[in-house]
Amino acid sequence: MILRHVTIDCADPYGLATFWSAAIGWPMSEEDEPGDSEALVEAPAPAPGMLFIRVPEGKTVKNRIHFDWMPTERTRDEEVERLLALGAKLHEDHRAPEGPGWVTLLDPEGNEFCVERSAAERGL
Incomplete structure (x- = not known):
């Protein structure tokens, strides 16, 4: 399949x-x-x-499935700022002061999705 x-x-x-x-x-x-x-x-x-x-019907509860995106051309933080400018909303910020972590955003209809650190930020 x-x-x-x-x-x-x-x-x-x-x-x-x-x-x-x-x-x-x-x-x-x-x-x-x-x-x-x-x-x-x-x-x-x-x-x-x-x-x-x-x-x-509208969305009423947390998604049972969501996307985790890893930027390829920008850092995680640059990507988050770009997505916010496009209309996403900050939902939860799980970034740690030393760099690791992710950000959970909401699309314009409230669906959760995450932005992780790029491969370059992970040293890959």
Whole structure:
């Protein structure tokens, strides 16, 4: 089997897909438009895409699954600042004074995701 998409329930598929497309640099499907009931952020092969689907109910509890992102071109702290400027919100800051740790952010609809230190910061 191949994991084709990670599907995320939301109120505004196009709006949330636009945020994630800008956040991770993957393109949105050219078929999607504002107001559509679903929107796709296309991942580079072989990674699964991110499919956003409109649902009537809002998010009410902590996600049972979330993304952990590791920057490739910036430090963790630079990436956090960039994502905040795109519309993410700070949820929990787990950075330690000596450098390790991660930051938990919320996307525009309140879904949690984490930003870890880059490979360079980890000495990899």
